Amino acid sequence: MRRFDTVIVVDWSGGNDTGAAPRKDAIWVCAAQSGQAEDPVYLRNRQDAETWLSGRIAQERQKGHRVLVGFDFAFAYPSGFAEALLGSDDPVNPLDVWAHLADAIADMPERNNRFDLAGDINRGLGQGKGPFWGNALQRDIVGLPRTKQDYANPFPERRTCEARAKGSFTCWQLAGAGAVGSQTLMGLPVLHRLRERFGMDVTVWPFEPLGGPVAFVEIWPSLVLGSAPDGEIRDAWQVREMAIRISALSAEALRQITTIESPEARREGWIFGLGHEELLQQTPLVPPPLRNDCFALPAGVDWIPVDDAIAHLRAAVSVQATEITDAVLHEAVGRVLAEDVQARTANPPYPNTAVDGYGFAGAMPEGPHVLPLVQTRAAAGDAPTPVPAGHAVRILTGAVLPAGVETVVLQEDVTSDGNSVAFNGPIRQGANTRKAGEDVQAGETILTAGRVLTPADIALAAATGHPYLPVRRKLRVGVISTGSELREPGTQNMAPGLIHDANRPMLLTLLAEWGFEPVDLGTVEDDRERLRARFDEGASRTDAILTSGGASAGDEDHVSALLRAAGAMQMWRIAVKPGRPLALGMWDGVPVFGLPGNPVAALVCAFIFARPALGVMAGRSWQPPQAYDLPARFSKTKKPGRREYLRARVRDGGVEVFSSEGSGRISGLSWAEGLVELPDGAAEVRPGDPVRYLPFRS
Structure with missing residues (x-):
């Protein structure tokens, strides 16, 4: 048997559109040639997947390549189902079931009719209690049991190959863990349309010999693969590994795998590699394709979008600086207000004039007016003397309005001989005056908890009678730089390979600028036990710890290793440039942010992730940057x-x-x-x- 030039492996999904961001339980495909795989491709729905597969198969055929495409769902059902479904007394070609389902399935990105169709099939085959079961919809479907509790199956529970493949799932289950039945119902119509498009080029194994230029086979990655490495999306990893292994098979190995002795295989299908697992368990040693791009996303890695990472942080962090103290006003600026503050007095406390001028009662209509002056004046700080009706008083900015004064005319609009004043109207009542409490009423909330106090806040508190404000103590944040190559700035005669530590001074000054109390925990060489001791010291002195370097998964990435060993570690590979790894964990109850080691990446991750999270820990509200x-x-x-x-x-x-x-x-x-x-x-x-x-x- 000839080898295939290109192998494409597909991890299918029976569910709805999974969104733009790569994720698990979605559709993943990967192509490989001679043991070298391309990056797995994420496809958000079956429509995109069908388009991709159709285009890729066409490209391979234009190049004259033989293509094997493996799908991870059943190509047929247990014996007897095809004949019952199509109402035939004679054996039915399983590919006729593909055509039947292609006509019956209605599939759109956000919804499909697989559960309703299964109910229709169950009712048509008997009492409506099987063979299909599992309903994930909110509404009941006549004929489709939600669980196996009230279930009756007139056909075998598993195909012959599934009975031999320990741990495989039945194709009758449509919902819940291991519901491969939905994948089969939604996958076979796509295979039918691809087969129609490429016509005689396509052969379907084991129903047809693998003689054509395009072969469809049924695979089950768990037959030969274990768990995915930490941080990788299992489905993406599996399609890459299977594509690599199948594409590396020799012609003899292909012949062995595709020689099937089971008489049921031609009616029920067969899992590619079943009975010859050892041939697929051998991982070929081949180099990856040259990408020459250190910023490329590793294939199948579970990258976290920035917005998702921020949402996780917002949900996870809480106040750490719980102690509250009263700070005199001039020392409260920059601190986090611990409680809502109400005005003790109104602002202004009394009605007063906003300008220098002359005050009198009521309004004045249009035309000239002359009023006699009282022989006193009202200035800021003076005890007000009542003004008789029909008289005016000289009044200066900020003075309390005397009884009998409601309105002030600007001195620039007045002529006076010292005994009387003359001016033109109209002048409305209350002109050029301030009402008591027109800015703030006594008892009104003027500042809310979580606010970082500004000089303007201090002025408002002072104006409403507060000599002190309740503030939280400053959040204490420790900073550690990791790496045996680091030396203190100013170190002379450094050996080759050594560098000055730039991250720690940068982060310490950033923390101070952000209003936190920075705690310098020094540098630690690449020694796990020394870093453990420094973490212990930091946990006893701080509310949170920032580290730089050692946050990934390499041999010397001790930050992530220690946090993982402590049992409180999340390794976030964030889809951000510069940046990527951000280790989050707890050490003896103290949150640890493991920032990247490159200074630019460390600063970006500190600004975007650490700063707002530390703000919440300090008692602030979450503060996204203003853009x-x-x-x-x-x-x-x-x-x-x-x-x-x-x-x-x-x-x-x-x-x-x-x-x-x-x-x-x-x-x-x-x-x-x-x-x-x-x-x-x-x-x-x-x-x-x-x-x-x-x-x-x-």
């Missing part, structure tokens, strides 16, 4: 898959970006005044296009 849409003064082509942050600054009304995107280019941090945020999908930025700009101080 501005400004015209670009640069060009940029961005691939899909990750959200990108570019070092940027604003000049002449537009945003310019640093010339290099390298994570080690610290000069770009000093050059920049903020970040440009580019979306998760593909983007093409040209000068003048609006871009999202986040100032560092926002």
